[in-house]
Amino acid sequence: GQNIDQPTEMTATEGAIVQINCTYQTSGFNGLFWYQQHAGEAPTFLSYNVLDGLEEKGRFSSFLSRSKGYSYLLLKELQMKDSASYLCAVLDSNYQLIWGAGTKLIIKP
Amino acid sequence: DGGITQSPKYLFRKEGQNVTLSCEQNLNHDAMYWYRQDPGQGLRLIYYSQIVNDFQKGDIAEGYSVSREKKESFPLTVTSAQKNPTAFYLCASSPPDRVTDTQYFGPGTRLTVL
Numbered sequence: 001g002q003n004i005d006q007p008t009e010m011t012a013t014e015g016a017i018v019q020i021n022c023t024y025q026t027s028g029f030n031g032l033f034w035y036q037q038h039a040g041e042a043p044t045f046l047s048y049n050v051l052d053g054l055e056e057k058g059r060f061s062s063f064l065s066r067s068k069g070y071s072y073l074l075l076k077e078l079q080m081k082d083s084a085s086y087l088c089a090v091l092d093s094n095y096q097l098i099w100g101a102g103t104k105l106i107i108k109p
Numbered sequence: 110d111g112g113i114t115q116s117p118k119y120l121f122r123k124e125g126q127n128v129t130l131s132c133e134q135n136l137n138h139d140a141m142y143w144y145r146q147d148p149g150q151g152l153r154l155i156y157y158s159q160i161v162n163d164f165q166k167g168d169i170a171e172g173y174s175v176s177r178e179k180k181e182s183f184p185l186t187v188t189s190a191q192k193n194p195t196a197f198y199l200c201a202s203s204p205p206d207r208v209t210d211t212q213y214f215g216p217g218t219r220l221t222v223l
Contacts, residue, residue: 004151008149040217042199042215042216043152045211045212048211087152089152097152097154097212099153100151101149101150
C-alpha cells in the first residue's frame with residue numbers, strides 16, 4: 001500500500017527553527033509537495049522537489065532524499081503566522097497525489 | 110482576478126437530502142479535483158477530471174457524483190447514499206503541466222449534515 005508519514009503535532013518558539021519530517025512509501029515517484037494549511041482554510045503550495053537535495057525559498061527550505069523515501073520542510077525565523085498544518089504529498093507513478101495527514105505546528109511566543 | 114471559487118463556505122443539510130457543492134475556476138486549468146478532509150486525516154480524493162466531459166473515480170467515490178460539462182466548472186453532488194457526509198470539501202485544479210502537477214485549491218465548503 002501507499003503511505004505517507006508525518007508527525008501529528010510539533011511545537012516551536014517564535015524566532016526559532018523547526019524541521020518537519022515526511023517519509024513515504026509509494027508506487028513510483030514523480031515529485032513531492034509541501035503545502036501549508038491554516039485552520040479552516042485551503043492548502044497553499046509551498047514547495048515541490050523531484051531531485052535530491054535542498055531547495056531554499058526565503059525562510060522555508062525543503063529537502064528530498066529519494067533513496068531514503070524522506071523529505072523535510074525547514075522553517076527558519078519562525079513567526080506566529082506560521083502556526084498552521086503542513087501537508088506532505090507525493091505524486092505517484094500514475095500522477096496521483098498521495099497525501100499525508102499533516103503536521104500541526106504550534107508556535108509559542 | 111484568477112482563482113478557484115467554492116460556494117457556499119458553510120452548508121447545512123438534513124440527513125437523506127442530496128446536496129450539490131459548486132466549484133468554478135477561471136485559471137484555464139484542464140484538470141480539476143474534489144477532496145474530502147476529515148480531522149486528523151490526509152486529503153482523500155473523491156473524483157477528478159482531466160478534460161471536459163470526462164471524469165474518474167478517486168479513492169472514496171461511493172455516495173458522490175460529479176459532472177464536467179464546462180472546463181470552468183466541476184460540481185460535486187453528495188447523495189443520500191454517502192454514509193458520513195459531514196466533512197470539509199476542497200476543490201482543486203491544476204494546469205496541463207504533467208511535470209509538476211501543482212494543484213491550486215479553492216477556499217473549501219464545510220458541509221454539516223444534521
